[in-house]
Amino acid sequence: MRDSKRRGDGLSTHPDELRQHDDEIGREQEYVSMLYGRLDAMREQAARRLTGELRAGGGGTQQDRSQRDSAVQMYADQVEQFSAVEQGLAFGRLDGADGSRHYIGRIGIFDTDGDYDPLLMDWRAPAARPFYLATAANPQGIRMRRHLRTRERKVTGLNDEVLDIETASPTGHEELTGEASLLAALSAGRTGRMRDIVETIQAEQDRIIRANLPGVLVVQGGPGTGKTAVALHRAAYLLYTHRQQLSTRGVLLVGPNATFLRYISQVLPTLAETGVLLSTPGDLFPGVTARRAEPARTAALKGRAVLAEVLAAAVRDRQWVPDEPIEIELPQREVLRLDPETVRQARDRVRRTDRPHNLARALFDIEIVHALADQVAERIGADPLGGDNLLEEADRAEIRRELREEPEITAVLDELWPVLTPQRLLADLYAAPERIAAAAPMLTDDERALLHRAPGGGWTPADVPLLDEAAELLGEDERAAAARRERIRSFQREYAEGVLEIARGSRSIDVEDEAEGGEILGVTDLIDADRLLERQEETDRLTTAQRAAADRRWAFGHVIVDEAQELTPMAWRLLMRRCPSRSMTIVGDVAQTGALAGTPSWGEALEPYVARRWRLEELTVSYRTPAEIMAVAAEVLAGIDPELRPPRSVRHSGVKPWDRTVTADRLGAELVAAARAEAADLAGGDGDGHPGDGGGRLGVIVPAGRADELAGVVLAAMPEVAVGEQPELESRVVLLTVGQAKGLEFDSVLVVDPDGIVAESPRGRSDLYVALTRATRRLGVLRPAG
C-alpha cells in the first residue's frame, strides 16, 4: 500500500493545515458524539425492557415464561454489550471513490428514526472489509481510509491514508494497513491485559479471521504474530456471521492456563461478544478443578496416546473373574455358589455388546441372576420322580425378581462388575501398583512407577483428559447424571446473580414506573436472586456457555485452541470429542512447544482425526517483538532446528538488548537492581511517549526450579512484585516461569539464568525462545557465572 498524504497528529506544522486538521477533528467529534448518544439510547432501552421482563413475574403459561426468560437473557446481554463497547466505539471511516462514506466500529448502529441506514458499520460486516484490505494498488473502490483515535468519548486524532497509486510515494511498508495507527498501538504501554486489535487488523490476519467456518484451520506463526489476537477476533467474527448456528451449540476457546485466560478475558467483551466459553484443557471435565502439580515426566507420560489403551485395560481389569467359586449365603435360604466359569461366560457375553462399562452392568446383572436363579430352580423345582423340572417360566421369573433384591447378591455383583465413576477408576488405578501392572504391561517399570500415587490430594491438568477418556469407557450412570444436574443448578444461581449485577450497574438508567405512580424502581427492588433462580429452574433456561460448561458431552459448534502446540495426544482426544463436527481453529507455534508430550507437528497431531483434511495458514510478521530482540531469539531458534525461521519484526525499538554475566552469589542483588531500574523507567515514561501513563509492565522470567528462591529475594526488596501460581498481571512487575509466561507479553522482560531454563527440560531451548520473545520493547538477560 502506498499513501501519499499521511496526516497523523503532529505530522504537519503548517498553520493552515493545522487549522484544517482541527476543523476535521471537530466534525468527527460531532459525528462520534451523535453515535454515543445513540449508544446511550440503545442501552437505556435494553435496561428498560430488562426491567419490564423481570417485573412481569413468573405467571402465565410455560411458554410465556420461557419466552420471558429468553427476553431477560437477551436484554441482559445487550446491556452488557452496549457497556463493553464504550471505549473506541467508532474507530474508522471509509470514503468511497463514488462519494459514499461509512463509519466503522465495534457494533452496528442504524438510523432507527429514518430509513434504517447504517450510522456505524460493524467491523465484521462484509462491507467493512476494505478497511482492512484496501491498498493503493488495490483500493477496492475506496478513496480514503481514516483511523479515528478517541479517548473516553473525545476524538483525539486522525490518521488518513489516500489510496491513490498515482500520488503515492513508497514507504517501504507497503504491506501494512494503517501503518501509523498500527505502530501507535504496538508501542503503547502494556497494562497486563490483552487489548483487541480491531482497529488495525492486518491483511494476512483478516484472511484468517474471516476464513470459512467448516473444517480444521491451523494457524502457525512465530511469537508475536498475533495468533491469539486472531483467534479471539475469529471467534467474534464467526459468532456474528453464523449467529444462528453457533449461538445454540456455542464456541469454546481453549488456552494453556488460568493466567493466560485472565490475560485475554477482556478482548471478546470489548468486541461485544460474551457467549464464548473460555477454558483450559484442565478445566474441561465438569466438576473437577485440576490444580495439583506433578513432575513434567509424569505429565508427559499421562499425555501419551498409549494411556487410552491403559485405561481401556484398567476398565476391563475391573470386570473381575474370581479364581475360586464364590459362596453367597442368603438369609432363610440355601447357599448359592457362583463358579468362575459362569462369571467368565457372563462377562464375555456382556463385553461382546460393546456397551460402556457402567451401562453394561445391567446386562451383567441379568446374566448372573439368571445363572443363580437356575440353581435355585434346579433345587426347588426338581421332580422327586426324576422327571422334568416342575417350575413354570413364571416361577423362574419370580425367583429372579426375588434374587435381584437380595443385598448379598448385589454386593457380589458390585465386586465383580462395580459401577465406577471416572474419578474412582483413576484413583484406584494410581493407588495400586498391581492394578497399574495389569493395565499397563506395555509400559516400562519406570513408567509404571511414575503413575503410582496415593489416593487424595486432587487432580492434575494431565489427569483431566484421562478422566474424560475414562468417562467415555465407563458411560454415564445415574450418579453422574445427578452430579450434572447439580452443576447446572449452581450455574443457574450464578446466572441469576449475574443478571442482578448487571441490573444494579444500570441503576442510573432505571425507568419510571407509571403503574407505581411515578416511583423510580430498580430491578433489584423488584426481584431477588432466589426468586429469579426459582424462575430459572422452572424453565431450565441457561446460556449456551453455561450449559456447555456443565456438560461433558456437549458438542460445540466451533472450537478454537490457542497455544495448541502444548496439547498432548490425550488432550487432543478430549477436544475432538467436544467437536464432532470438526469445525476448529487451531492456533500455535510448534517451535514454542514446551510440554514434553506436546505437539511436534500439526500433521501428526491431526492425522488420527481428520487425516489430511486440514488447512494451514501462516502468519509471518511479528508485531510484538522488535527486530533487536528477535535477532537474539533467532540464535536460540537456530539451536532448536536450523530449518526454522523467526518471523519478521514489523519495527525496531531502538533499544539494544543487554546480556550480563554476574557471579552466582550476586545474582539476586543484580536482579533486584535491574528490576528496580526497569520498573522506574516504565513508571516514568521514556520521554518519547511510551508507558508512563499507567501502562508499562516488567516481566521477570526465571527457571521453574528457582522460582521460589528468586521470588523470595525479589519480594524482600520489592514487596509490590506479583509472584505465585496465578500472579496479578496488572502489577507493574511480575515474576513468573516460562510456563506461566506462555502467550503473555510485557514492555520489558528480564530473563534470569537462561542456561537454567534450557537445562530444566528436554524442550528447554523452546522455553528459552518463548521467554526471550515476550518483550515489546526491552530485553535484559542475567546469567549466573559458572
Ligand SMILES: Nc1ncnc2c1ncn2[C@@H]1O[C@H](COP(=O)(O)OP(=O)(O)OP(=O)(O)O)[C@@H](O)[C@H]1O
Ligand atoms: N494487527 C495488529 N494490530 C495491533 N496490534 C497487534 C496486531 N497484531 C498483533 N498485535 C499485537 O501483537 C502482540 C502479539 O500478539 P499475540 O499475543 O496475539 O501473538 P501470538 O502470535 O499469540 O504470540 P505468542 O505465540 O508469542 O503467544 C499483542 O500485543 C497484539 O495486540
